[in-house]
Amino acid sequence: xxxxxxxxxxxxxxxxxxxxxxxxxxxxxxxxxxxxxxxxxxxxxxxxxxxxxxxxxxxxxxxxxxxxxxxxxxxxxxxxxxxxxxxxxxxxxxxxxxxxxxxxxxxxxxxx
Amino acid sequence: xxxxxxxxxxxxxxxxxxxxxxxxxxxxxxxxxxxxxxxxxxxxxxxxxxxxxxxxxxxxxxxxxxxxxxxxxxxxxxxxxxxxxxxxxxxxxxxxxxxxxxxxxxxxxxxxx
Numbered sequence: 001x002x003x004x005x006x007x008x009x010x011x012x013x014x015x016x017x018x019x020x021x022x023x024x025x026x027x028x029x030x031x032x033x034x035x036x037x038x039x040x041x042x043x044x045x046x047x048x049x050x051x052x053x054x055x056x057x058x059x060x061x062x063x064x065x066x067x068x069x070x071x072x073x074x075x076x077x078x079x080x081x082x083x084x085x086x087x088x089x090x091x092x093x094x095x096x097x098x099x100x101x102x103x104x105x106x107x108x109x110x111x112x
Numbered sequence: 113x114x115x116x117x118x119x120x121x122x123x124x125x126x127x128x129x130x131x132x133x134x135x136x137x138x139x140x141x142x143x144x145x146x147x148x149x150x151x152x153x154x155x156x157x158x159x160x161x162x163x164x165x166x167x168x169x170x171x172x173x174x175x176x177x178x179x180x181x182x183x184x185x186x187x188x189x190x191x192x193x194x195x196x197x198x199x200x201x202x203x204x205x206x207x208x209x210x211x212x213x214x215x216x217x218x219x220x221x222x223x224x225x
Contacts, residue, residue: 033213043203043215056212088155097211100147103157 002027004104006091012110018079021107025072025093031055032074033101034066037088046089049074050096078109086111114139116204116216124222125194132179133189133219135204141165145207146187148178151218152200160202163187199223 005024013019025032033056034046045058049068066076072093078085088108092101117136125131137146148160163171163178171178179188191198204216 035215042217043205045212045214048211056210058212090157092157100159100162101213102159103149105154105156108155 004091004093004102006089006104006107008107009105010108010110012112013081014112015081015083017081018077019081019109021076021078021089021091021109023074023076023091023093023104025074025091026102029093029095029102030072031094031096031099031101032068032072033092033094034074034076035090035092036060037090037106038086043090046076081111083111085109114141114206114208114214116206116214118202118204118216118219120219121217122220122222124224126224127196128193131191131194131198131221133191133202133204133221135187135189135216137185137187137204137206139185139206139208141209143209146178146180147205147207147213148176148187148189149203149205149215150198150200151203157203161189194223196223196225 007022031050033048035043037043048056052068063079068074088106090106092103094101115138144165146163150158161171161173161176163180170180175192177190201218203218207213
Protein backbone atom coordinates (compact mmCIF):
# COMPACT_ATOMS: atom_id res chain seq x y z
CA UNK A 1 0.00 0.00 0.00
CA UNK A 2 1.51 3.32 -1.05
CA UNK A 3 2.14 5.85 1.69
CA UNK A 4 1.39 9.54 1.75
CA UNK A 5 3.01 11.25 -1.21
CA UNK A 6 4.00 14.88 -1.16
CA UNK A 7 5.26 16.84 -4.13
CA UNK A 8 7.56 18.51 -4.69
CA UNK A 9 10.17 17.45 -2.13
CA UNK A 10 12.09 20.71 -2.36
CA UNK A 11 11.08 24.16 -3.50
CA UNK A 12 12.88 27.48 -3.65
CA UNK A 13 10.87 30.66 -4.04
CA UNK A 14 11.38 34.39 -3.56
CA UNK A 15 9.44 36.78 -1.40
CA UNK A 16 6.10 37.81 -2.80
CA UNK A 17 5.62 34.71 -4.92
CA UNK A 18 3.01 32.08 -4.30
CA UNK A 19 3.37 28.33 -4.04
CA UNK A 20 1.16 25.25 -4.23
CA UNK A 21 2.06 22.02 -2.49
CA UNK A 22 0.40 18.72 -3.22
CA UNK A 23 -0.46 15.74 -1.03
CA UNK A 24 -1.85 12.36 -2.04
CA UNK A 25 -3.11 10.44 0.99
CA UNK A 26 -3.00 6.73 1.60
CA UNK A 27 -5.72 5.01 -0.40
CA UNK A 28 -8.94 4.97 1.59
CA UNK A 29 -7.92 7.80 3.92
CA UNK A 30 -10.36 10.69 3.78
CA UNK A 31 -8.76 12.99 6.34
CA UNK A 32 -5.76 15.10 5.31
CA UNK A 33 -3.97 17.47 7.66
CA UNK A 34 -1.19 19.94 6.96
CA UNK A 35 1.55 21.04 9.37
CA UNK A 36 4.38 23.55 9.27
CA UNK A 37 7.62 22.57 10.97
CA UNK A 38 10.33 25.10 11.81
CA UNK A 39 13.25 24.89 14.24
CA UNK A 40 11.86 27.72 16.33
CA UNK A 41 8.16 26.89 16.48
CA UNK A 42 8.24 23.13 16.07
CA UNK A 43 5.26 21.42 14.47
CA UNK A 44 2.26 23.66 14.03
CA UNK A 45 -1.11 22.60 12.73
CA UNK A 46 -2.31 24.42 9.63
CA UNK A 47 -5.62 22.83 8.69
CA UNK A 48 -7.45 19.57 8.22
CA UNK A 49 -9.74 18.47 5.41
CA UNK A 50 -12.24 15.66 5.46
CA UNK A 51 -14.43 14.77 2.50
CA UNK A 52 -13.53 18.01 0.67
CA UNK A 53 -14.48 20.19 3.68
CA UNK A 54 -12.15 22.07 5.96
CA UNK A 55 -12.86 20.62 9.37
CA UNK A 56 -10.23 22.36 11.46
CA UNK A 57 -7.95 25.34 11.10
CA UNK A 58 -4.86 26.45 12.99
CA UNK A 59 -3.71 29.96 13.76
CA UNK A 60 -2.16 30.96 10.46
CA UNK A 61 -2.90 34.04 8.34
CA UNK A 62 -5.24 33.92 5.37
CA UNK A 63 -2.25 33.67 3.03
CA UNK A 64 -2.29 29.98 3.87
CA UNK A 65 -5.15 28.12 2.24
CA UNK A 66 -5.95 24.64 1.14
CA UNK A 67 -8.46 22.43 -0.54
CA UNK A 68 -9.29 18.78 -0.94
CA UNK A 69 -10.53 17.07 -4.05
CA UNK A 70 -13.08 14.29 -4.44
CA UNK A 71 -10.28 11.69 -4.59
CA UNK A 72 -9.03 12.98 -1.19
CA UNK A 73 -5.90 14.53 -2.69
CA UNK A 74 -5.16 17.87 -1.10
CA UNK A 75 -3.32 21.00 -2.07
CA UNK A 76 -1.99 23.78 0.10
CA UNK A 77 -1.38 27.25 -1.24
CA UNK A 78 0.67 30.03 0.28
CA UNK A 79 0.43 33.46 -1.32
CA UNK A 80 2.68 36.51 -0.95
CA UNK A 81 5.50 34.41 0.47
CA UNK A 82 7.56 35.80 3.34
CA UNK A 83 11.01 34.78 4.56
CA UNK A 84 9.41 33.30 7.67
CA UNK A 85 7.45 30.83 5.54
CA UNK A 86 10.65 28.83 5.02
CA UNK A 87 9.85 25.50 6.62
CA UNK A 88 9.20 21.82 6.17
CA UNK A 89 5.53 21.36 5.27
CA UNK A 90 4.15 18.00 6.27
CA UNK A 91 0.96 16.37 5.15
CA UNK A 92 -0.68 13.56 7.08
CA UNK A 93 -3.63 11.35 6.29
CA UNK A 94 -5.82 9.16 8.44
CA UNK A 95 -8.97 7.10 8.18
CA UNK A 96 -10.82 9.60 10.32
CA UNK A 97 -11.33 10.90 13.82
CA UNK A 98 -9.23 9.31 16.49
CA UNK A 99 -7.13 7.36 14.04
CA UNK A 100 -3.33 7.67 13.83
CA UNK A 101 -2.02 10.04 11.21
CA UNK A 102 0.47 8.83 8.65
CA UNK A 103 2.85 11.46 7.36
CA UNK A 104 4.45 12.09 4.02
CA UNK A 105 8.13 12.94 3.60
CA UNK A 106 7.32 16.64 3.49
CA UNK A 107 8.06 19.53 1.17
CA UNK A 108 10.98 21.69 2.19
CA UNK A 109 10.22 25.25 1.15
CA UNK A 110 12.99 27.84 1.13
CA UNK A 111 12.23 31.51 0.60
CA UNK A 112 15.08 33.69 -0.67
CA UNK B 113 -4.38 26.15 27.48
CA UNK B 114 -3.96 22.65 26.17
CA UNK B 115 -0.34 21.79 25.56
CA UNK B 116 2.26 19.06 25.37
CA UNK B 117 5.54 19.35 27.25
CA UNK B 118 8.66 17.37 26.47
CA UNK B 119 11.28 18.42 28.99
CA UNK B 120 14.27 16.64 27.46
CA UNK B 121 15.62 18.56 24.44
CA UNK B 122 18.28 15.89 23.91
CA UNK B 123 19.36 12.53 25.28
CA UNK B 124 22.37 10.27 24.83
CA UNK B 125 21.87 6.57 25.49
CA UNK B 126 24.16 3.59 25.10
CA UNK B 127 23.10 1.03 22.50
CA UNK B 128 21.02 -1.86 23.91
CA UNK B 129 19.94 0.13 26.95
CA UNK B 130 16.31 1.01 27.55
CA UNK B 131 15.34 4.65 27.23
CA UNK B 132 12.39 6.65 28.53
CA UNK B 133 11.29 9.82 26.77
CA UNK B 134 9.14 12.07 28.93
CA UNK B 135 5.87 13.66 27.90
CA UNK B 136 3.33 15.51 30.00
CA UNK B 137 0.13 17.00 28.74
CA UNK B 138 -2.44 19.47 29.87
CA UNK B 139 -6.09 19.14 28.96
CA UNK B 140 -9.49 19.33 30.58
CA UNK B 141 -11.11 17.19 27.90
CA UNK B 142 -12.31 13.82 29.21
CA UNK B 143 -11.62 12.22 25.85
CA UNK B 144 -8.29 12.56 24.11
CA UNK B 145 -5.61 10.52 22.41
CA UNK B 146 -1.86 10.50 22.78
CA UNK B 147 0.61 9.67 20.03
CA UNK B 148 4.33 9.28 19.66
CA UNK B 149 6.11 9.93 16.37
CA UNK B 150 9.71 9.43 15.29
CA UNK B 151 11.38 11.80 12.85
CA UNK B 152 14.76 10.65 11.49
CA UNK B 153 17.14 13.15 9.94
CA UNK B 154 15.59 12.45 6.55
CA UNK B 155 12.48 14.31 7.72
CA UNK B 156 9.61 11.85 7.48
CA UNK B 157 7.35 11.42 10.49
CA UNK B 158 6.81 7.83 11.52
CA UNK B 159 3.86 6.87 13.72
CA UNK B 160 5.00 4.71 16.64
CA UNK B 161 2.24 4.21 19.18
CA UNK B 162 -1.18 5.43 20.29
CA UNK B 163 -2.93 5.57 23.69
CA UNK B 164 -6.56 6.54 24.13
CA UNK B 165 -7.57 8.32 27.32
CA UNK B 166 -10.04 5.57 28.21
CA UNK B 167 -7.67 2.70 27.49
CA UNK B 168 -7.11 0.71 30.67
CA UNK B 169 -3.84 -0.87 29.62
CA UNK B 170 -0.63 0.74 28.46
CA UNK B 171 -0.13 0.54 24.70
CA UNK B 172 2.72 -1.56 23.35
CA UNK B 173 4.09 -1.95 19.81
CA UNK B 174 7.14 -4.17 19.57
CA UNK B 175 10.02 -2.44 21.36
CA UNK B 176 7.88 0.61 22.07
CA UNK B 177 5.59 0.95 25.06
CA UNK B 178 3.72 3.91 26.43
CA UNK B 179 3.76 4.44 30.19
CA UNK B 180 0.39 6.14 30.61
CA UNK B 181 -0.25 7.71 34.02
CA UNK B 182 -3.55 9.49 33.62
CA UNK B 183 -3.69 11.11 37.06
CA UNK B 184 -0.26 12.61 36.54
CA UNK B 185 -1.06 13.48 32.90
CA UNK B 186 2.04 11.81 31.63
CA UNK B 187 2.56 9.57 28.61
CA UNK B 188 6.20 8.56 28.53
CA UNK B 189 7.59 6.51 25.64
CA UNK B 190 9.79 3.57 26.61
CA UNK B 191 12.08 2.03 24.00
CA UNK B 192 13.55 -1.26 25.08
CA UNK B 193 16.92 -2.54 23.85
CA UNK B 194 17.78 0.62 21.92
CA UNK B 195 19.41 0.37 18.51
CA UNK B 196 21.55 2.76 16.49
CA UNK B 197 18.63 3.25 14.13
CA UNK B 198 16.57 4.69 16.98
CA UNK B 199 18.59 7.91 16.78
CA UNK B 200 16.04 10.54 15.75
CA UNK B 201 13.71 13.26 17.00
CA UNK B 202 10.74 11.97 18.94
CA UNK B 203 7.51 13.91 19.21
CA UNK B 204 4.69 13.43 21.66
CA UNK B 205 1.30 14.60 20.37
CA UNK B 206 -2.23 14.87 21.68
CA UNK B 207 -5.51 14.71 19.79
CA UNK B 208 -7.96 17.07 21.40
CA UNK B 209 -11.71 16.67 21.56
CA UNK B 210 -12.08 18.96 18.54
CA UNK B 211 -9.79 16.53 16.73
CA UNK B 212 -6.94 19.03 16.42
CA UNK B 213 -3.57 17.51 17.10
CA UNK B 214 -0.92 19.43 19.00
CA UNK B 215 2.73 18.43 19.21
CA UNK B 216 5.45 18.85 21.80
CA UNK B 217 8.80 20.45 20.90
CA UNK B 218 10.43 17.05 20.62
CA UNK B 219 13.37 15.17 22.14
CA UNK B 220 16.44 14.42 20.07
CA UNK B 221 17.67 10.93 20.95
CA UNK B 222 21.23 9.87 20.20
CA UNK B 223 22.11 6.18 20.51
CA UNK B 224 25.81 5.63 21.14
CA UNK B 225 27.60 2.50 19.85
